[in-house]
Structures are given as C-alpha cells and as structure tokens.
Amino acid sequence: MSKVARKIYKTPAFPGTVQIDSNLYADISEVSNMDYREFLYWTNRVFGKNKATELLPDTSAWLNEEGMGVLQKYYFRVFGYAFNPVIGVSYEQAQAYARWRSDRVFEFLLIREGVIKFNPNRDSTNYFSIENYFAGKYNGIKPDYSIPYPVYSIPTIEEWTFLCMKANEINSANVRRYWRKIDDGQKDKDSLLLRSKENFYFKIKEDDLPAIGLNEVMGGCTKMFYNLQGNVSELSATEGVSLGGSWKNTREEIMASDIFYYTGPNAWTGFRCVCRWEFYQGGKTVE
Numbered sequence: 001m002s003k004v005a006r007k008i009y010k011t012p013a014f015p016g017t018v019q020i021d022s023n024l025y026a027d028i029s030e031v032s033n034m035d036y037r038e039f040l041y042w043t044n045r046v047f048g049k050n051k052a053t054e055l056l057p058d059t060s061a062w063l064n065e066e067g068m069g070v071l072q073k074y075y076f077r078v079f080g081y082a083f084n085p086v087i088g089v090s091y092e093q094a095q096a097y098a099r100w101r102s103d104r105v106f107e108f109l110l111i112r113e114g115v116i117k118f119n120p121n122r123d124s125t126n127y128f129s130i131e132n133y134f135a136g137k138y139n140g141i142k143p144d145y146s147i148p149y150p151v152y153s154i155p156t157i158e159e160w161t162f163l164c165m166k167a168n169e170i171n172s173a174n175v176r177r178y179w180r181k182i183d184d185g186q187k188d189k190d191s192l193l194l195r196s197k198e199n200f201y202f203k204i205k206e207d208d209l210p211a212i213g214l215n216e217v218m219g220g221c222t223k224m225f226y227n228l229q230g231n232v233s234e235l236s237a238t239e240g241v242s243l244g245g246s247w248k249n250t251r252e253e254i255m256a257s258d259i260f261y262y263t264g265p266n267a268w269t270g271f272r273c274v275c276r277w278e279f280y281q282g283g284k285t286v287e
Contacts, residue, residue, distance in 0.1 A: 005147040020166040027272040029217035029226040030085035057088035058265040083216040085270035098152040134280040148277040155274040156237040167225035194230040196251045232270035
C-alpha cells in the first residue's frame with residue numbers, strides 16, 4: 001500500500017456506520033428522508049431533473065394505508081419528517097443510492113488526502129466515480145490501485161443476521177450510558193425501541209404536522225444500532241425479502257421471524273446499508 005492508501009484504510013469508520021467485523025460496517029439506523037433527498041439533489045445537479053425524477057420514492061404508497069393518505073403530500077418533503085426512514089423506495093433505487101454513496105465517500109477520502117481536488121462544477125461529463133477514477137478517466141489523474149475503496153450495499157440476509165447478533169453485544173455495552181430513560185417495556189435485544197402495531201400512533205392534520213409513530217433514524221449515541229426490528233422492515237440483497245418487520249406487524253410477528261415479503265415499494269419498507277473495503281484490482285475484498 002502507498003502512504004495515502006494506508007491512511008485511508010485506517011479510517012475509523014465510514015460516515016453513519018459502526019464497525020461490526022474486521023471488514024464489515026453497518027448503518028446505525030435506516031436511511032432517512034434527508035439522506036435520500038441529498039442523493040436526489042446531487043443527481044439533479046449532475047444528470048438533470050429527468051434522472052432525479054426516475055429515482056423519486058413512490059409516495060403514493062401511503063394511499064394504501066387507511067387514514068394515512070395525507071402523508072403522500074408531506075412525509076418525504078416536510079422537515080418534520082426529515083429524519084424518519086425513507087419509504088416507497090424500490091429495490092433498484094436502493095441499490096442506486098448505495099452505489100452513489102460509495103462514490104461520494106471515496107471522493108471525500110481522496111479529497112481529504114489531497115489525491116484529487118474538490119470539483120464544484122460537476123456535470124454528466126465530468127463527475128467523480130470509483131469506476132472513472134480507477135479507469136484513469138477522472139481529470140487525467142493516474143489512479144493508485146493500492147488504495148482501498150468503500151462499497152456500500154444492501155445487506156444479505158446473512159450479513160443482517162450477523163449485524164443483529166453484534167448489535168446485541170454493542171447495544172448492551174452502551175445502552176446504560178447513552179439511553180438511561182428508555183422504557184424497558186419497549187426494549188428488546190435487537191432494537192432500542194420496537195415500533196409495532198401495538199404502540200404505533202397516528203394523529204395528523206395538515207395544520208398540525210408532524211405526528212406519526214415511526215421512530216426517527218437518529219439516535220442519542222453514534223456507536224449503537226437503532227430500529228433493527230419494527231419501525232420499517234428493511235430491504236435485503238434478496239429482492240422481495242425484507243428483514244426485521246415493521247410498524248404494520250404485531251410484536252409477536254416481529255419476534256417470531258425476521259423474514260418478511262414485499263412485492264414493490266410500500267409504506268412499511270425502508271433500508272439501511274452495510275459497507276466493506278475492496279480493492280480495484282481483481283475486485284477482491286480485503287480480509
């Protein structure tokens with residue numbers, strides 16, 4: 001490894017994640033509306049409105065939920081819901097977000113180490129991506145193949161299961177320090193607050209926003225995991241399979257099984273990412 005590669009590889013953790021194995025990191029909570037809106041804003045600036053429109057979540061999913069139709073207009077855009085989990089995102093859209101996030105984090109690391117300069121004038125013919133950099137197509141810069149790059153992805157069922165196991169250990173070690181006022185009646189081994197049918201509330205008026213029972217995706221401690229069970233079910237790398245259950249499920253259903261099924265974007269499924277270091281040459285994952 002070059003000196004820059006060693007510095008990058010020693011990065012303590014990717015933004016918003018906690019390390020759970022030697023080469024596996026996971027988001028502390030679900031991807032939020034604000035996170036996804038940042039993705040759309042960048043896409044619009046670089047590729048234009050049409051491309052960004054293709055990636056919009058399907059907010060009409062709320063129309064399928066009794067009494068929640070008003071959220072079609074408000075949930076994704078109103079700041080009061082900015083840190084709630086994004087819903088209505090397809091399997092393909094979630095994968096596009098993960099690829100975009102990989103590019104942006106690697107771009108940040110290279111800028112931080114002085115390998116490339118920040119480019120405020122990005123467009124569809126001149127933007128940074130991992131592929132462009134290692135192909136030598138970004139501003140004529142010679143790529144350093146010894147530099148590892150982050151790959152964000154939707155977790156496999158096996159990765160998500162391992163995450164839940166590690167979350168139990170990590171949360172147990174931190175919960176007393178960072179979450180002293182938690183309601184023990186809602187706590188379980190894998191999530192700090194299990195949002196399910198029994199404790200989901202929904203009282204909302206257009207002149208009294210926001211009031212909804214979904215937990216926000218930000219927590220009081222950045223070294224703990226949130227909402228692995230309940231809240232929203234989470235997409236897995238297996239299309240049609242989501243994990244952890246959601247606010248539409250009872251506590252008994254959630255505790256009985258982590259596997260749930262969906263047929264398309266809906267109001268009860270979101271996603272979080274996992275991340276690994278990889279090397280460009282041969283595409284081998286660092287062990």
